[in-house]
Amino acid sequence: MSNAFEELGLAEPLPPKDEAVEIGIIVGGSLSQGLDVRLTGNGTVEDAKVGTFVTIQGTRHRYFGIITDLSLESADGRLSSNIANADAAMAEVLSGTGTFAQAQVTPMLMTGMGEEEPQPARSLPAHFAPVNRATNEDVQMIFGEEDKTHIYIGSPLDMEDTRVCLNLEELVKRSNGVFGKSGSGKSFLTRILLTAIAQRGLATHLIFDMHSEYGWQATSESGYAVKGLRQILQSGVSVFSLDLESARRRNLTPDYDVKIGLDEIEPEDIAILSSTLGISDAGVNACYTLYDRYGKRWIGEFLGMDASAMAGLASEGEHAGVLGALRRKLRDLDRIAFIQPEAPSGGGAVKQVLDHLASGKHVVMEFGRYGNDQMAYVLVANLITRRIHAEYRKRTEEALASDAKQPDPLVITIEEAHRFLSGGIASQTIFGTIAREMRKYHVTLLVVDQRPSGIDEEVLSQLGTRITCQLDNERDVDAVLKGAPGSRELKGVLSRLESQQQALLFGHALRMPVVVRTRDYQDFATEMSIPGYGRGPMGPGDKKDLFG
């Protein structure tokens, strides 16, 4: 298996490393506020950009950091009033002497002399320590090289030849987030992550594909066709569709036509939808009462009741108005095409998903026209995830008891995650639980969202690695950075991301935060599809080869 990796990427010689270019010297600062770097040399003021990756050579340690802010300073407090009659010559004399530029550098990592492994920076370089622009070699040392567990995700700004690699093994250990406003490249990044994880056999995927863009070919905003997971990983991916017509219109045959039975819906599923459907708390309580009384078939029974049965129910303590309202709302559910009175024989969608996952296949759940139907999306995602989580939990506990093999890690990808994880409902939904309990039961989330401020703070803080494209809203920026070390500095970086193909990455899968120009997806897809590389996901046997 390893040959396939060596033949690619790794064997490809990286371009020769750059010479270290000195950009300045340390003149002050602190660990909490960042280091002040006086920029030296001509032209470096405009060359140094926020987000640039730098190294600082101390006497016993080497430090790595990023430029988080830039400022123009002058030795003379009255400069602005004194400079009125300065000419070009004066400017030449003063620049770099009486007036100079300063960069704020946040130290992130340090390595002792002769040590390989970088540690989080806990000390500071002394005054006058030279600050260099990081070379290819430095970046490679920190972000690793592309291999069995690392995926090349992009290049640092202004270092087009350098590769920043994500540690996927660390990535799948926790829930993660991909954020960015619409059109900023979220889905491309997500596709790269999903494909890479699948390709390396690090986890199986369950993707709730709201806009039907991950499974098959999709069309990018600039108009060209984008390969989906199915095309890259082929039979390793099963596409489930909730909207057969939409799939047929695209000349596609889904592997499974999902139907949900009313008898598969539990009161918990309705509770999550309460705000979407406009069901009151009393209505939710009534659901539980009905469930206690009629069991699995509670919705069917309730909808089928005649007036006298309703009156009977009301006489037993439930408010008639509440019941009437609930009935009307539940009828909305019943009208959704993929919802049937009873689950298909053989276990229905949940069982199918579980079977596919158990056989090592990745499942993409396409919503077709229901992608814009918040109710359908939330209902299905929640319903399936809850049962899958329960199953994984059971399997994990059984495996613990009998010392057997633990289930393979599962990554559940949800879009528009704020609908499941908003402050009010995160504690109730299964997604909130998964985000919080991390990898205990081998299920983690990949949260894709454009409005991170809508996601519960506690859930956000549990996200191991956050990948953020441009965000416009101040609140979203704050939300994404909440709890991240050095968030104040990162904020400056994040708010200056370009609108496309740039992302700020930070968290467990990386040694330090970094801004990258994300790699070209087409190249990635081509690389993944070439023979030897695109031989489909690895089965359990292959995983054993990889991880012993």
Added chain:
Amino acid sequence: MGQCHQLYESPALGTLVRAGEDVFGVVSGITTTALDPSRRVIARGAEVETEAEIYAAHPQLEKLLRTDVKIAITGHREANGVVHQYLPSQPPRIHTFLYTCTPDEVRSFFGIGAVPRLDFLYLLAGFGGSGDDAMAAALRNASQAFNDPRAFLIAASRTVAMELSGDTARINAIVRRLPIGEGTI
């Protein structure tokens, strides 16, 4: 302080001079006074047309008046030829001869490297007022000994800017005295 052999025959302000063999200085002031401090100079020439006629009519003036130059010591040369831009351990003795430095000596005083050595500016910067004029004059004069006078002046001005950092007005005043504007050199 030096005294000229001939009245009014002093080197120009800012000239780099050598006292004896090993002490360097910059002419930072020129004064002409009566030799006898107790005798005041009298204004003459009410009845003549030109200044030259006064001196022709009173040849004794050449002996009674003296031109003195004030020299700020800016460095010295060790016996092995190494030039230091700081004060020598002893001042030059009385009656030490003063020489105007040759362009070669000027270059060796400022160093041959890409960036001129200008540590001595620190010694001059202390004077303030007319000292700044002397400094500007010294730089103007010295620049003529170099192939690229403008580059020399820019580098020198940057050193001045560092030395006087925080006083932009003063730096500006000095820089304006230097011919480094566009097209002036």
